[in-house]
Amino acid sequence: MRFSDYSFGSVRVDGMTYDRDLVIDRGKIRKRKKGPSRKFRGAYGHTPLSVAEDIPWQCRRLVIGTGADGALPVMREVREEARRRDVDLVILPTEQAIGVLTQTTKDTNAILHLTC
Numbered sequence: 001m002r003f004s005d006y007s008f009g010s011v012r013v014d015g016m017t018y019d020r021d022l023v024i025d026r027g028k029i030r031k032r033k034k035g036p037s038r039k040f041r042g043a044y045g046h047t048p049l050s051v052a053e054d055i056p057w058q059c060r061r062l063v064i065g066t067g068a069d070g071a072l073p074v075m076r077e078v079r080e081e082a083r084r085r086d087v088d089l090v091i092l093p094t095e096q097a098i099g100v101l102t103q104t105t106k107d108t109n110a111i112l113h114l115t116c
Contacts, residue, residue, distance in 0.1 A: 001027070001105050003098045008068045009115050011098065024101075024110040025056035032111060040075065048073035049111060051081050056109035062087050063101055065094030065112035072113040 001024070005012040010019050013029060021032035036052035049055075049064060049072060056062065062082060066072040070093040082089040090100055094112055101110055 001101065003102055006095055006098050006114075011094075011112065011114055019114065021114055022110070022112045023054070023056055024105075024112070026058060026109065027105070032113075044073040046071055046073055046116070048075050049078055049113075050075045051077045055081075055111070057081070057085055057087060059087060059109040060107040061090060061109075063090045063092070063097050063108060063110040065097030065110065065114075066091060067094055067113040067116045069093065069116055071116040 002014050003011065010017060011022070021034065023030050023032050032053070034047050034053060037047050037050040040050055041047045055078065064074055066074065074091055079089060090097070092100065094114060097110065097112060101108065
């Protein structure tokens, strides 16, 4: 995958521009459906990433881009589930996460928050 033109709220992947949070699952891109995590918003001030979402666990490494300012909360249960599944969890602001993904996507899935 080729990533380019990341800016607040937008990223270009393989020539396509996306303006919503993305999930990259074994080379396929889909929109992040954060509805199941909205019930936790009050406790975090922002809709966090929770295990209630469809997280792409079938990988050796999961890269989570936490937004331009790193504001996406990742719930403790996500970290625990990654440990349980023996998945290397990489949590970085989205620009840095994209940098990791440009190095290699082999056996790597991702969740990219594109705003805050």
